[in-house]
Amino acid sequence: MKKQIYIETYGCTANQNNSEIMAGLLTQVGNIITNNEELADTIIINTCIVKGKTENKIKRRIQDLSRLDKQLIISGCMPETDAKQLKKLNSNLILLGTHNFKNIANLLKDKEDKLEKRQEKKILTPKIPKNKLISIHQISEGCLGQCTYCKTRLAKGKLHSYPIQEIVKSIEQDLQQGAKEIWLTSQDNGCYGLDFKEKTHLLPKLLKKILALKHRFKLRLGMTNPNHILPILEQLIEIYKNPKMFKFLHIPIQSDSDKVLKDMNRKYKIKDIEKIITSFKKEFPNIVIATDIITGYPTESIADHKKNLNFIKTHKPDVFNLSKFSQHKGTLAENLKPLPMQTIKKRTSELMKFHRETAKQNKEKYKNKILKVFIEKKLESNILEARDENYNLILLTGNKTLLGKTLNVKINQIGVHHMVGSIV
Numbered sequence: 001m002k003k004q005i006y007i008e009t010y011g012c013t014a015n016q017n018n019s020e021i022m023a024g025l026l027t028q029v030g031n032i033i034t035n036n037e038e039l040a041d042t043i044i045i046n047t048c049i050v051k052g053k054t055e056n057k058i059k060r061r062i063q064d065l066s067r068l069d070k071q072l073i074i075s076g077c078m079p080e081t082d083a084k085q086l087k088k089l090n091s092n093l094i095l096l097g098t099h100n101f102k103n104i105a106n107l108l109k110d111k112e113d114k115l116e117k118r119q120e121k122k123i124l125t126p127k128i129p130k131n132k133l134i135s136i137h138q139i140s141e142g143c144l145g146q147c148t149y150c151k152t153r154l155a156k157g158k159l160h161s162y163p164i165q166e167i168v169k170s171i172e173q174d175l176q177q178g179a180k181e182i183w184l185t186s187q188d189n190g191c192y193g194l195d196f197k198e199k200t201h202l203l204p205k206l207l208k209k210i211l212a213l214k215h216r217f218k219l220r221l222g223m224t225n226p227n228h229i230l231p232i233l234e235q236l237i238e239i240y241k242n243p244k245m246f247k248f249l250h251i252p253i254q255s256d257s258d259k260v261l262k263d264m265n266r267k268y269k270i271k272d273i274e275k276i277i278t279s280f281k282k283e284f285p286n287i288v289i290a291t292d293i294i295t296g297y298p299t300e301s302i303a304d305h306k307k308n309l310n311f312i313k314t315h316k317p318d319v320f321n322l323s324k325f326s327q328h329k330g331t332l333a334e335n336l337k338p339l340p341m342q343t344i345k346k347r348t349s350e351l352m353k354f355h356r357e358t359a360k361q362n363k364e365k366y367k368n369k370i371l372k373v374f375i376e377k378k379l380e381s382n383i384l385e386a387r388d389e390n391y392n393l394i395l396l397t398g399n400k401t402l403l404g405k406t407l408n409v410k411i412n413q414i415g416v417h418h419m420v421g422s423i424v
Contacts, residue, residue, distance in 0.1 A: 002030050002031055002032060003031045003032070003041040003042050003108070004031070004032045004033075004034045004039050004040050004041050004042075005023075005026055005031050005032065005033055005034065005040055005041070005042045005043075005044060006033075006034050006035070006036065006037045006039075006040035006042070006043045006044070007019050007022060007023060007033065007043075007044045007046060008037075008043070008044070008045050008046065008061075009046045010045075010046065010047055010048040010054055010057075010058060010076075011046075011047070011048025011050060011054070011076070011077075012048065012050070012185070013136055013183055013185040013222060014136075014138050014185045014186060014187070015046055015048060015076060016130065016136060017122065017127070017136040017137070017138055017185065018046060018075070018076065018098075018101050018122065019044075019046045019130075020127040020128055020129050020130065020136065021101055021102070021122060021125050021126070021127045022044065022046070022075070022101055022104045023127065023128040024125065024126030024127035024128045025101075025102065025104050025105050025125070025126055026104060026105060026108070027126075027128060028105070028126050029105045031108070033128060037065075040070060041070060041071060042070065042071040042072075042073060042108065043065055043068075043070050043071070043072050043073070044073045044074075044075055044096075044104075045058065045061065045062060045065070045072070045073070045074050045075070046075045046076045047074060047075065047076040047077055047078035047079070048076065048077060048078075049077040049078055049081060049082070049151045049152060049155060049328070050151070050152055050323070051323055051324075051326055052324075052326030052327070052328070053324070053326070055078070055082075055326075058078065059085075059089060062074065062086070062089050062090060062093070063089055063090075066089065066090040066092075066093075071094070071108075071111075072090065072092070072093055072094070073093070073094045073095075073096055073104075073107065073108075074086055074093050074094070074095055074096070075095075075096035075097075075101065075104075076096075076097075076098060076155075077098055077151075077152060077155035077156070078155075079095035079096060079097050079113070079115060080097045080098055080115065080154065080155035080156075081151055081154050081155050081328075081329075081330065083095055083113075083115065094107060094111055094112070094113060095113040095114070095115060096113070096114050096115075097114060097115040097116070097117075097155075098141070098155050098156055098157075099116065099117055099118050099119070099120050099141075099157070100114035100115065100116060100118070100120065101120065101122065102120055102122075102125065117157065119141075119160050120141070121162050121166065122138045122141070122162075123137060123138065123162055123166055123167055123170040124166055124169065124170045124173075129174075129179075131376065131377055132177070132178055132179065133178070133179060133180045133181060133376050133377075133403065133404055134179065134180075134181045134183060134376060134377075135171065135174035135175070135179035135181065135182050135183065136183045136185060137167060137170060137171055137174075137182065137183065137184055137185065138162070138185055138186055139161065139162055139167055139184055139185070139186050139189060139192050139206065140159060140160060140161040140162060140186040140187070140189075140191075140192050140195075141156055141157070141159075141160045141186070141187070142156040142157045142158045142159045142160055142187060143156065143158075143159055143186075143187040143188045143191060144158070144159050144188070144191045144194060144195075145188065145225070145265075145266075145267070146265050146332075147254075147264055147265055147266060148263065148264050148265050148331060148332035148333040149264060149294065149297070149325065149326075149328070149331055149332075149333045150328075150331060151328035151329075151330065151331055152187065153187075154330050154331070156187055158195070159191055159194060159195045160195060161192050161193050161194070161195050161196060161202070164202065164205065164206050164209060167206065167210075168206075168209045168210060168213070171210055171213065172213055172215075175213060175215040175217055176215075178404075179217065180216070180217050180218065180374065180376070180404055181217060181218050181219075181220065181374070181376060181387075182210065182217055182218070182219045182220065183220045183222060184206075184210075184219070184220070184221050184222055185222040185223075186222070186223075187223075188223065188224065188225045188228060189203060189221055189222055189223060189224045190203060190224035190225050190227075190228025190229050190232070191225070191228045192206060193205075193206075194228075201228065201231055201232045203224075203228075203232060203236075204232050204235040204236065204239060207219070207221070207236075207239050207245075208239065211239070211242050211244050211245070217244060218244060218245075218246050218374065218387075218389075219244050219245050219246065220246045220248055220391060221245075221246075221248070221249075221250075222250055223250045223251075223252060223292075224249075224250065224251060225251075225252065225267075225268075226251055226252075226253070226268040226272050226273050226276055227266075227267040227268040227272070229251065229276050230268070230272055230275075230276065233275075233276060233279060237279060237280065237283050240280070240283070240284060240287075241283070243389075246288075246387070246389065246390070246391045247284045247286065247287040247288065247389055247390040247391070248287065248288045248290070248390060248391035249276075249277075249280055249287060249288070249289055249290065250290040250291070250319070251273065251276060251277070251289065251290070251291055252291055252292035252321075253270075253273050253291050253292065253293060253311065254266055254292060254293060254294050255293065255294065255297065255300070255304065255307075255308065256270055256293075256304075256307040256308045256310065256311035257270070257300070257301075257303075257304035257307050257308070258270055259299070259304065260297055260299060260300050260304050263297065263299045264294075264297065264333075265332070270307075274315075277289060277315055284390075286365075286390050287390060288318045288319065288390045288391045288392060289315065289316075289317045289318055289319070290317060290318065290319030290320075290321070291315075291317045291319070291320060291321070292320075292321040292322075292323065293308055293311075293320070293321075293322055293323070293351065294323050294324075294325050295308065295322060295323070295324060295325065295344060295347045295348050295351055296324050296325040296338070296339050296343065296344030296347060296348070297325050297333075297339075298325065298333065298336035298337055298338055298339060299336070300325075300339065300347075305347050305350075308347075308351060309350060309351060309354055312351060312354040312355050312358055313354060313358060316358035316359065316361065316362055317355070317358075317359070318359055318362055318392070318417075319359075319417070320351075320352075320355040320359070322348060322351055322352060322355070324344050324345075324348055325338065325339070325344065355416075356416045359416045359417065360414060360415065360416050363392070363414040363415070363419055364414065366392070366411045366414060366419060367411055367414055368410065368411060368412075369410070369411050370408050370409070370410055370411075370424060371388045371392075371394065371408070371409050371411060371421070372388065372389070372406060372407070372408055372409075373386035373387060373388050373394050373396075373406070373407060373408075373409050373421070374386060374387055374404075374405075374406050375396070375398070375402045375403050375404065375405050375406075375407065376403070376404075377403070378399075378400045378403060379395075382397050382398060382399060383395055383396070383397065384396045384397070384398045384402060384403070386407075386409065386421075392418075392419060393417060393418040393419070394409060394411070394418065394419045394420070394421045395418055395419070395420050395421070396409060396420075396421055396422065396423060397422070398423065402423075407423055407424075408423070408424040409421035409422065409423055409424060410422050410424050
């Protein structure tokens with residue numbers, strides 16, 4: 001019997017891809033994906049556990065949906081780490097863990113939890129992309145880190161890299177079907193291949209193989225930890241010179257204090273981060289830098305906070321993912337005495353204030369300039385979303401016939417995280 005299924009996704013790009021895979025597998029066996037939860041027979045909530053705030057939001061959402069007479073499936077990281085708590089919210093929930101997304105069709109049929117720990121390749125699999133112009137590819141699962149605060153590693157497990165030839169084949173299939181942007185994603189792209197027998201960084205080799213494909217496209221490399229960028233820094237910079245590469249670097253620092261980094265069990269020092277950012281900016285002055293900071297880690301002092309502020313003032317990241325420290329059960333930082341919430345809120349506000357000021361300063365140089373952009377998405381009304389070669393976000397007025405086109409645009413207005421332009 002065909003079912004109408006609604007999928008709601010939280011969290012990272014990998015999670016978005018997992019939802020695309022579930023949609024593809026479910027439609028392959030005759031089900032229908034709907035954007036209307038009211039029409040759905042089954043609702044899937046694909047969860048994230050990176051932030052405590054997001055976890056609480058998801059739990060409230062589950063409670064609300066539990067009042068409806070619908071089959072409710074909870075997938076992703078939360079079933080791996082919080083299965084008992086989820087069942088307390090609703091004993092009829094069906095759970096699908098991070099290593100079992102390909103089991104979604106069987107789960108729908110037998111209505112049994114799928115939480116087995118196994119290695120699952122999330123490539124060369126049927127999927128329904130949210131945006132056909134954007135092709136998301138996971139290159140690995142898990143990581144090599146043991147960060148004290150991180151709950152995701154408890155859900156995802158150890159690093160499991162996918163074969164280069166299969167990743168490249170999957171990407172080529174999507175390019176043949178009309179994709180124009182390729183996004184590479186994982187918990188840490190930099191450690192790709194370190195679980196193979198060679199024990200060497202294979203990310204440069206993978207990038208070169210992808211960029212050699214005979215198609216017109218742009219490639220965006222996702223989050224890469226500093227300690228894995230350092231050994232391949234020169235190689236990466238050479239690869240970024242390829243015009244197919246978005247000049248975009250997501251390097252999470254988490255803190256600008258070596259002491260706090262050591263307490264967090266992060267495997268690098270501030271001088272390493274500064275070397276990476278300085279090296280990239282020397283070669284690509286307009287490169288978009290994205291970073292992550294956790295404010296309010298229990299051992300963070302006032303001096304440490306001031307270092308974070310100085311990092312924002314000095315390096316002016318264009319994209320800033322700021323998280324308040326969350327205590328997660330099962331992590332090494334679980335039993336640390338938290339800082340007062342008032343202190344954390346104050347530090348959060350100060351960091352965001354500095355970021356808004358410096359990120360907008362970054363965009364001053366684009367005012368009244370002409371940029372070549374790719375139209376990748378239609379938003380509400382006649383607003384289009386476009387990206388330049390540095391992955392800056394530009395909003396335009398136009399209709400859907402412009403999707404997938406590369407155009408020249410004049411920048412008329414600038415904001416903190418986007419610019420507004422008009423087609424030349």
